[in-house]
Amino acid sequence: MKTVAAYFDRKPIENEDEEEESQISSGNGNNSQGLVDNFKRNIGNAWNSLAYGKWRRKEDILEDCNSQIWLLGRCYLPEGQGSSYEENCPLFFQDYHSRIWLTYRRDFPPLIPTNKTTDCGWGCMIRSAQMLVAQALTILFCGRAYRRISKPNIEMLQTIIKLFEDKDEADLGLHRLMSIATSQTDEKAVGQWYSPSRSLALLRDAINNSEHHLLQNVQIYLSADNCVVTSEVEILSCGWTKAIILVVCVRLGTKKINECYKHHVKSVLSMESSIGLVGGKPKHSVYFVGFHGDYLFDLDPHFAQKYSNLDENDSKIWETFHCQKPTRMLVEEMDPSCAVGFLVKSQTEFNQLIQQLSDSGIIENQSNRALKRSKSSHEGNSLFSVIDERIPSELMLCEYETPNLADDEDELHGFEVV
Amino acid sequence: MSASGYIPSFKERKNLAERIRMVEDIKRQQPDKIPIIIERYEGERYLPLLDKCKYLVPNHITVAELMQIVRRRLQLHPDQAFFLLLNEKSIVSNSMTISQLYQMEQEQDGFLYMVYASQPTFG
Numbered sequence: 001m002k003t004v005a006a007y008f009d010r011k012p013i014e015n016e017d018e019e020e021e022s023q024i025s026s027g028n029g030n031n032s033q034g035l036v037d038n039f040k041r042n043i044g045n046a047w048n049s050l051a052y053g054k055w056r057r058k059e060d061i062l063e064d065c066n067s068q069i070w071l072l073g074r075c076y077l078p079e080g081q082g083s084s085y086e087e088n089c090p091l092f093f094q095d096y097h098s099r100i101w102l103t104y105r106r107d108f109p110p111l112i113p114t115n116k117t118t119d120c121g122w123g124c125m126i127r128s129a130q131m132l133v134a135q136a137l138t139i140l141f142c143g144r145a146y147r148r149i150s151k152p153n154i155e156m157l158q159t160i161i162k163l164f165e166d167k168d169e170a171d172l173g174l175h176r177l178m179s180i181a182t183s184q185t186d187e188k189a190v191g192q193w194y195s196p197s198r199s200l201a202l203l204r205d206a207i208n209n210s211e212h213h214l215l216q217n218v219q220i221y222l223s224a225d226n227c228v229v230t231s232e233v234e235i236l237s238c239g240w241t242k243a244i245i246l247v248v249c250v251r252l253g254t255k256k257i258n259e260c261y262k263h264h265v266k267s268v269l270s271m272e273s274s275i276g277l278v279g280g281k282p283k284h285s286v287y288f289v290g291f292h293g294d295y296l297f298d299l300d301p302h303f304a305q306k307y308s309n310l311d312e313n314d315s316k317i318w319e320t321f322h323c324q325k326p327t328r329m330l331v332e333e334m335d336p337s338c339a340v341g342f343l344v345k346s347q348t349e350f351n352q353l354i355q356q357l358s359d360s361g362i363i364e365n366q367s368n369r370a371l372k373r374s375k376s377s378h379e380g381n382s383l384f385s386v387i388d389e390r391i392p393s394e395l396m397l398c399e400y401e402t403p404n405l406a407d408d409e410d411e412l413h414g415f416e417v418v
Numbered sequence: 419m420s421a422s423g424y425i426p427s428f429k430e431r432k433n434l435a436e437r438i439r440m441v442e443d444i445k446r447q448q449p450d451k452i453p454i455i456i457e458r459y460e461g462e463r464y465l466p467l468l469d470k471c472k473y474l475v476p477n478h479i480t481v482a483e484l485m486q487i488v489r490r491r492l493q494l495h496p497d498q499a500f501f502l503l504l505n506e507k508s509i510v511s512n513s514m515t516i517s518q519l520y521q522m523e524q525e526q527d528g529f530l531y532m533v534y535a536s537q538p539t540f541g
Contacts, residue, residue, distance in 0.1 A: 125540040193539035195464075197499035224499045225485060226510045251501040251508050251535060254459050258506045285540035337499075337537035364510050385510045391482060415444060415453065416470040418479075418487055 041117070045106055045304075048120040052104055052304040060084045060325045064293050071095050071290035071297065072135070073144070073272045085326045093326070098148045099289060100134040100161060101299045101323040102127045108166035108307035111178050111190045119166075119174055120304050122191050124285040126177060127301035128278045129199035129339075130164050131287040133172060133207075135275045136245045136343045137163070137214060148322060158310070161321050163212065166307050171210040177202045180209070196278045196285075196339035197224050197249040217241065223248045226384045230367050233350065244350070245275065246342040248384045253336035260381045262331045264362050266291045268340055268383075273353050279338025281329060288338075295328040340383065354386055428455050428471050434527055441528030444474065452477050452520045452530060456488060459503070459535035466492055468534075477517035481509050484516060488534060499537040504530075 062085050065078040069085075069092045076092035086093040104127070106118035119126070137160045138146060146157065163172045170176060180202055181189035194202075204220035219236050221228070221244050228248060237244050252261040268274055269290055277288040286298035300323075308317045344350040351369045358365035364385035432440070441453050451474040458467050468491060475484060481502075489500055502509045504523055509532070511519075520530050 122541045128540075193541040195499065195537040195539045197497060197537050198539075201497040222497065224497055225489070226501060226508055227482070227512060249499045249537060251499075251503065251537065253506050254461065254503060254533065254535060260507065280540050282538070283540055335538070335540070364512065366513050381507065382510045383508075385512045387482075387512055391486070414470070415472045415474045417448075417451070418473050418475045418484075 044118065044120075048104070048106055048118065048304040052120060052302050060086065060327075062088045062292075067293050069290065069292040070266070070270045072099075072276060073270060073274050075270070094147050094149050096289070096297065096326050097322050097324065098146060099299060099323070100131060100138060100157075100164075100321055101301075102130050102134065102164055102321070103301045103303040103305050105166050105174075105305055105307040109168065109175070111175055112168070113182065114188070114190045116190055118304070122193055123174060124280070124301045125194040125196065125199045125278070126174060126202070128280065128285045128287040128299075129194075129196065129203055130172060130174075131299055131301070132200075132247070132276055132278050132339075132341045133203050133220070133245060134160060134164060135287075135289075136218070136243075136341070139275070139343055140218065140243055140345070141214060158313075158318065159214065161318070162310050163214065165310050167309075171212045171215060172203060172206050176206050180205050193283075196337060197222070200247050200249075200278065200339055218243045218245065220245045220247060223384065226250060227390075228363075228384060228386045229390045230350075230354075230369055230386060230388050232390070234347075240345075240347050240350075243343060243345045246344060246353075247278075247339050249337075249339045250383050251337050252334075252383070255336070257332060257334045257336045261383065264360075264381070264383050265296070265331060265334070267360050267362060269296075271342070271353070271356060273342045273344055273349060275341040275343050277338050277340050280335055281333050282335045286327075286329075288334075291331070292328070294331055296331055296334065297326055297328050299323055300327045357386070425467075427457060427460075437527035437529060440472075445528070448474055450477050451475060452516050453528065454516070454530045454532060456502075456532045456534065459533040461538075462535045463538065464536050465494075465498075465500070465534065468492065475516050477515065477520070479516055480512060481514050481516070481519060482512035485509075492534075500534065501536070502532050502534050504532050 061083055062078060065080050065088065069076040069078065069089055071092060074095060076089050078089045080088065082088045104118065104120045104123060106120060108117055110117050138157065141156050141160065142154065163170055165173050166175060167173060168175045178190050200220065200222050204222050207215050207218065207220055219242050221233050221236050228246065233244055233246065252258055265277070269276065269288065278285070279288060280286045284302065286300045288296050288298050290297040305320050308314065310317060342353055344353055354363070354365065354367060354369045357363040361381065362383050364382040367386045367388045444453055454473045454475055455471050456468060456473055457471050458465060485502055488502065494500055524530050
């Protein structure tokens with residue numbers, strides 16, 4: 001049996017992961033070394049504010065005033081006044097602004113075993129995955145209707161944000177995730193780039209290891225191969241005493257997103273149980289939360305902010321966890337790799353979700369959960385499939401693990417017989 | 419790809435006439451098996467290469483079973499994202515048999531072409 005470490009140790013074939021890294025070397029030595037480190041840190045900070053600063057953020061302009069705006073299962077209509085989303089569709093803006101926004105941070109306590117004090121240039125996928133989980137927790141504990149405008153600093157939301165604080169003690173924070181990643185691989189975990197599936201697996205493991213009271217009745221179900229198995233979801237939910245964050249990793253094409261999936265991506269974001277998508281442009285991860293016409297709204301972590309201890313309870317600090325300017329990108333700019341998230345709290349909600357996904361052709365439904373199976377089940381444009389039981393792999397092993405047919409190789413033109 | 423090796427695809431290595439002949443020969447010998455080409459997506463940077471690309475698959479096995487077989491050959495951890503793509507679409511019809519898929523998607527030379535890929539990383 002291989003360890004988890006062995007599987008994830010595979011090196012990427014080309015390594016271009018470190019191009020924007022501002023490494024801070026060890027600073028425990030003498031004074032001059034300390035000065036050098038300070039200098040490097042300042043240069044690093046200057047670079048980060050240049051690369052991920054305010055000026056890079058696109059203007060929030062609304063051109064299309066006629067079509068609906070969707071945000072995580074809620075529909076809004078522009079009012080026709082003003083040019084920004086904030087002015088033109090204030091209800092949408094309040095909803096967007098109320099979501100937890102996690103960004104690059106600098107000057108946080110070092111990420112053990114390195115001396116890195118920032119995730120600028122490498123941590124965006126982790127941040128996007130954290131935002132998806134933060135949204136699920138917000139719905140669970142504050143409700144989907146929570147808006148900052150009515151209760152700007154409710155304690156519950158602050159408790160959720162603290163779970164993601166950049167310090168060793170935070171149960172779902174970068175430090176904890178990096179310590180889990182380090183324990184699972186012999187390679188360096190800090191400073192690496194992450195894929196959607198890997199970053200969500202780290203969050204799943206962090207929830208499993210946590211004793212935090214908010215995390216006792218929630219679990220992440222992660223599908224890494226296009227398939228959700230309902231019996232596995234049931235087991236994980238412990239008879240629906242726990243809420244399930246259902247995350248399905250998908251690949252919607254090779255180089256670019258295939259045209260045939262664009263509609264599905266939008267449909268998913270309009271569903272009641274949607275908690276968004278973790279994905280992005282190639283090499284640039286964001287957390288997708290809604291759409292307007294051909295644009296997808298996202299919460300973009302590529303914005304370097306200074307870390308401040310949340311125990312100080314300064315309202316200015318809490319403000320940095322909410323985005324003031326809706327950012328967006330065209331659906332076709334999306335990288336084809338992403339992870340689709342849903343929150344289900346009960347058997348009824350789960351069955352409804354499957355029915356809804358099946359009706360809209362988003363899934364290939366082979367489960368008995370939905371009353372009606374999808375009509376065109378072999379159409380081939382589904383995002384993923386849902387089945388009730390997984391075929392036991394031992395069974396397949398004895399059936400298809402055929403003897404070595406090396407003798408026949410020539411006759412078979414080098415075919416590998418399965 | 420980098421200097422470490424551009425690997426020409428099966429179609430680049432064999433011309434159409436050769437490929438058609440291969441399929442004809444193999445179908446004579448193994449009429450109830452489907453000839454499939456499974457290659458790593460050229461932009462894939464995390465999954466290992468398969469040692470072979472030509473497979474003869476019993477026509478009754480399902481897409482889900484084929485995915486399991488390839489996953490096992492590549493020795494993937496259950497958390498490792500893995501997708502088989504055909505014509506720029508992920509194959510998600512778990513219960514569809516290879517023979518049904520072949521009817522719909524076989525190419526002019528008689529092979530069924532698939533690529534496998536995981537998810538790239540983002541920074």
